[in-house]
Amino acid sequence: MTAGNLPLQSRRVYERVAAHLRQRIERGDYRPGERLPAERDFASQFGVSRPSVRAALIVLENAGLVDVRAGDATYVNARRLGDICIPLDALDALSCGALEQLDASTLFEVELAGSAAMRGDRANVPVLASLLDALPEDHKDDDFPAPRARAFHSAIANEAGNSLLASLAIGLWQMRAGPAWDDYRPALLCVDGDTALAAERHRLLIALDAGSKRDARTAMARIHLRIRDMLFG
Amino acid sequence: MPPASFQALPKPPAEPVRRTYLDVADRLRALLLADGYQPGDRIPTETALLPRLGVGRPLLREAVVALQNIGWLEVRGGSGMYLRDGEASTQRATTERLPDLGPSPVEQFDSRTVVECELIQRAAAVITREEVDRLESLVDRMEANYPYDDHALGREFLLSIARASRLKLLPAVVEALLDMRENQMWSTLRERLLRPEHYQRAIADRRAIVAALRVGDGHTASNTMASMLRRMRAVYFETQLDDAARATDSAPAP
Numbered sequence: 001m002t003a004g005n006l007p008l009q010s011r012r013v014y015e016r017v018a019a020h021l022r023q024r025i026e027r028g029d030y031r032p033g034e035r036l037p038a039e040r041d042f043a044s045q046f047g048v049s050r051p052s053v054r055a056a057l058i059v060l061e062n063a064g065l066v067d068v069r070a071g072d073a074t075y076v077n078a079r080r081l082g083d084i085c086i087p088l089d090a091l092d093a094l095s096c097g098a099l100e101q102l103d104a105s106t107l108f109e110v111e112l113a114g115s116a117a118m119r120g121d122r123a124n125v126p127v128l129a130s131l132l133d134a135l136p137e138d139h140k141d142d143d144f145p146a147p148r149a150r151a152f153h154s155a156i157a158n159e160a161g162n163s164l165l166a167s168l169a170i171g172l173w174q175m176r177a178g179p180a181w182d183d184y185r186p187a188l189l190c191v192d193g194d195t196a197l198a199a200e201r202h203r204l205l206i207a208l209d210a211g212s213k214r215d216a217r218t219a220m221a222r223i224h225l226r227i228r229d230m231l232f233g
Numbered sequence: 234m235p236p237a238s239f240q241a242l243p244k245p246p247a248e249p250v251r252r253t254y255l256d257v258a259d260r261l262r263a264l265l266l267a268d269g270y271q272p273g274d275r276i277p278t279e280t281a282l283l284p285r286l287g288v289g290r291p292l293l294r295e296a297v298v299a300l301q302n303i304g305w306l307e308v309r310g311g312s313g314m315y316l317r318d319g320e321a322s323t324q325r326a327t328t329e330r331l332p333d334l335g336p337s338p339v340e341q342f343d344s345r346t347v348v349e350c351e352l353i354q355r356a357a358a359v360i361t362r363e364e365v366d367r368l369e370s371l372v373d374r375m376e377a378n379y380p381y382d383d384h385a386l387g388r389e390f391l392l393s394i395a396r397a398s399r400l401k402l403l404p405a406v407v408e409a410l411l412d413m414r415e416n417q418m419w420s421t422l423r424e425r426l427l428r429p430e431h432y433q434r435a436i437a438d439r440r441a442i443v444a445a446l447r448v449g450d451g452h453t454a455s456n457t458m459a460s461m462l463r464r465m466r467a468v469y470f471e472t473q474l475d476d477a478a479r480a481t482d483s484a485p486a487p
Contacts, residue, residue: 062251067330077330096401104402111347161292163252164336164344168406170250 012134013048017056020046025065025076036066036074058127062155091175098180099232101172106224108169109153112160113204113220114213120159125209128155132201138192149192152201156208156220184231197226254295254337257288259330261296262305265316275313276306291470295337302334302418310425336413338422339470345410346462348403349391350455353442355398357451364397365447372439379436380429390439394446426468435461 021042024030037045042053057074060066067075131152138146150173157166175181181188191197200223207215264285270276279293286293297314300306307315336344371390375383388411395404413419438461445454 067256091402091405094401094405100400100402104406107347107351107403158251161253162336162340162343163250164340164410165347166250167336168344 012130013052014055014130017046017048017052018059021056021060022065030076034076036076055127055130058124062158092178095180098184101175101180102228105169105172108165109224110217110220112157112165112169113216115160115162116156117208117211117213117216119161120208122209124159125205128152128205131155132205135192139189146189146192187231191227191230194230197223200226254292254299255331255334257286257292258296258299260286262300270316272316274316276316278313291339294470295339298338298418299331299334303331338418341410341413342466342469348407350459352395352398352403352407353458354451354455355400356394357446357449357454359399360397360446365443368393369443372436372443375436379432382432422469426472431468434464
């Protein structure tokens with residue numbers, strides 16, 4: 001296995017490593033419960049830095065594929081998370097408007113940002129930062145909803161320690177593929193290029209890093225206000 | 234008109250969620266097995282376990298409830314927590330992880346708090362006089378029932394407020410969250426922990442909520458709802474399970 005086997009040179013190093021490891025786990029090269037090779041082994045195998053390997057493993061951890069335990073030990077996750085108990089299809093069927101959906105996500109994500117500041121793992125902030133750096137590339141993809149914005153907001157939701165609230169917030173991102181958003185989708189694809197929005201997201205990361213619940217809530221509220229203004233203002 | 238390529242897109246797969254309390258349950262189980270506890274043994278109290286796991290009591294409570302649910306732990310009222318006899322407690326459990334048990338009771342409760350405080354604030358701005366009257370008569374019926382609790386009336390009270398908001402999505406979320414309470418785990422928690430004085434306090438809170446809604450004071454209504462839910466949360470998740478059970482055992486049945 002060499003770095004030459006990693007696909008898509010244009011992507012970030014950690015994204016390529018994560019995509020490759022995901023493939024190997026899904027293919028069954030590494031079995032559930034199995035311990036993965038050490039970070040330094042992956043680093044020399046792929047010819048990348050250890051921080052890149054670490055960032056890739058955290059991406060996989062956030063995706064529920066691996067479990068990073070104390071002292072550099074990473075295991076393939078044996079537990080697949082089931083359904084979320086909130087019938088998203090039923091919410092979809094309510095055919096409520098895009099604005100009401102956005103207001104609901106504001107409610108959930110502001111709450112989650114505050115909890116993430118209090119309870120989240122500070123060590124994951126650099127990963128959030130790299131997700132944020134990749135965000136302006138979102139509009140280049142044809143698929144929707146913006147996968148990088150979704151990944152960024154989902155990762156913050158997962159730092160909050162409430163899987164139910166997180167699944168509601170993440171579910172609302174999914175619902176943006178629905179008909180209520182048809183008219184707003186082109187605009188929605190452009191919002192992530194907005195510099196004011198990027199600045200607010202940076203402020204959010206600073207608040208998470210500082211563990212400030214109030215600042216994190218404020219920053220998330222302003223992110224949503226900005227999106228609301230751009231789409232519905 | 235948006236370009237055709239933007240329409241009728243398949244829903245992307247959801248980003249997965251992380252369930253912290255299951256990780257704590259895994260760690261608790263591994264810790265007890267590493268300490269050499271056998272089926273039938275009494276394990277340390279919650280208070281003794283807290284510093285070893287480095288988590289707060291609500292999170293430990295969630296982990297204990299999860300281990301109870303899979304039949305690995307048993308909480309005996311007034312006596313303590315025991316490793317269950319039988320094959321559920323095999324040594325394999327040291328490395329095995331718990332199955333996904335869905336969102337925990339604390340997660341459910343905290344999610345409800347967020348949604349209900351928002352809904353009552355929205356409702357305060359648009360609720361009609363007739364709707365407030367109906368809420369009031371629900372509280373009257375609760376009071377008439379005292380010291381028994383009619384669980385269905387509490388549910389109807391919350392759903393009526395949700396509907397009064399005129400929103401669609403959040404009321405559906407509240408209904409789904411309330412449905413999640415209709416199971417054995419929640420009725421065990423209710424029976425074990427709730428006592429007449431809690432019902433009495435909650436009835437007074439609901440009266441205050443109705444009064445605030447009558448004058449369109451969403452701020453007070455929402456604050457009262459929040460403090461009512463905060464008190465219930467403390468009863469459910471922050472009292473010591475075996476102490477509370479002891480008190481319940483010796484208390485006269487309502």
